[in-house]
Amino acid sequence: MKRQNSANVTGSPSRYFSTTQNQFGDILKQITHNCNNKPIKKASSPNPNGQLQKRIKTQTSCSKMPNQNSQNKKASSSVPKNRLEYYTIHEQIGSGKFGKVYKCVLNSTKKIYAIKMIDKQQLKKNQMNHQLQREVTIQQMLKHPNIIQLIEFFETATNYCLVMEYANGGTLFQSLMRQNNKRYSEPAASNMIKQVALAIQQMQKQSIIHRDLKPENILWSDGVLKISDFGWSIQDKKERDTLCGTIDYLPPEMVYGQSYDNSIDLWSLGVLTFELTTGKTPFQIQEGFALQFPDHLSGDVKDLMKGLLAEKKNRKSIDWVLNHVWLC
Numbered sequence: 117m118k119r120q121n122s123a124n125v126t127g128s129p130s131r132y133f134s135t136t137q138n139q140f141g142d143i144l145k146q147i148t149h150n151c152n153n154k155p156i157k158k159a160s161s162p163n164p165n166g167q168l169q170k171r172i173k174t175q176t177s178c179s180k181m182p183n184q185n186s187q188n189k190k191a192s193s194s195v196p197k198n199r200l201e202y203y204t205i206h207e208q209i210g211s212g213k214f215g216k217v218y219k220c221v222l223n224s225t226k227k228i229y230a231i232k233m234i235d236k237q238q239l240k241k242n243q244m245n246h247q248l249q250r251e252v253t254i255q256q257m258l259k260h261p262n263i264i265q266l267i268e269f270f271e272t273a274t275n276y277c278l279v280m281e282y283a284n285g286g287t288l289f290q291s292l293m294r295q296n297n298k299r300y301s302e303p304a305a306s307n308m309i310k311q312v313a314l315a316i317q318q319m320q321k322q323s324i325i326h327r328d329l330k331p332e333n334i335l336w337s338d339g340v341l342k343i344s345d346f347g348w349s350i351q352d353k354k355e356r357d358t359l360c361g362t363i364d365y366l367p368p369e370m371v372y373g374q375s376y377d378n379s380i381d382l383w384s385l386g387v388l389t390f391e392l393t394t395g396k397t398p399f400q401i402q403e404g405f406a407l408q409f410p411d412h413l414s415g416d417v418k419d420l421m422k423g424l425l426a427e428k429k430n431r432k433s434i435d436w437v438l439n440h441v442w443l444c
């Protein structure tokens with residue numbers, strides 16, 4: 117399913133940026149080319165018409181990858197061996213950069229899970245082992261009703277396997293696309309934003325930054341929203357400067373190559389609020405960060421978004437969000 121607000125982006129993202137005339141696009145182009153000279157990559161291959169199937173995603177590490185702490189090193193050296201025989205694998209339910217996600221059943225309990233099977237060779241070829249290591253380490257730490265739980269992690273001869281809690285309702289992006297005008301009513305959106313905010317609060321308590329919050333990475337499970345895909349997440353208290361995430365959701369400090377902290381997830385929450393209530397993301401890459409609201413929005417939701425879609429030093433906290441009248 118193609119995202120409407122990236123439908124005008126055809127061909128390779130680097131071509132798109134090279135034809136963008138304004139300063140904002142030029143800065144972003146410069147940032148990405150400064151980063152090991154790698155262009156921004158897209159999340160999936162163009163279809164035969166050259167149109168992107170998904171929102172453009174940055175996958176460029178700027179200047180340095182986060183330090184790997186001793187806990188991460190330990191995780192990599194002790195990957196449990198093949199436990200696939202304990203599961204029966206069913207149909208494919210999703211796919212990602214380096215692997216596929218299947219529904220599966222644990223034979224002993226008959227309980228349903230999702231298993232992400234990541235091709236070891238592909239991962240190694242793309243030098244992404246450290247990223248998987250981080251995803252696993254972080255997801256193992258997180259236990260919250262609004263976060264997909266990682267049940268176990270093991271390797272086979274060809275794959276790394278992440279067994280996760282199964283979300284049976286698809287992604288928030290898919291459900292959003294089914295709504296009239298591709299947007300939710302404010303009461304419905306408020307309920308969803310509160311759930312995502314509670315997950316962010318938990319992540320902040322554990323010094324975790326997700327760095328890629330968007331409707332495609334939020335899953336429905338029996339009417340409850342759960343954050344998934346911790347592939348870009350990091351844990352520690354240091355400020356960061358790695359450029360990653362999805363273009364429509366990038367905060368200004370990341371775009372302009374400044375250091376950032378866990379408040380980038382709050383920026384993403386602001387973009388998500390805008391998208392759920394209007395059917396569009398607030399900022400187009402060629403227009404910078406001028407915030408304009410459609411007339412139908414209430415004063416309360418606009419106030420919440422102004423608090424979140426603010427420059428880093430003025431951005432409100434997660435506690436402010438959870439006490440905001442629009443979420444009560």
Ligand SMILES: Nc1ncnc2c1ncn2[C@@H]1O[C@H](COP(=O)(O)OP(=O)(O)OP(=O)(O)O)[C@@H](O)[C@H]1O
Nearest residue numbers: 209210211212213214217230280281282283345347
């Ligand atoms: N726990 C789950 N329950 C149900 N479906 C899931 C689950 N985890 C992932 N999926 C499905 O698989 C898809 C891909 O999963 P995920 O985004 O984690 O993979 P990825 O390799 O990190 O993807 P990407 O390349 O977009 O970053 C999701 O969009 C979703 O449809």
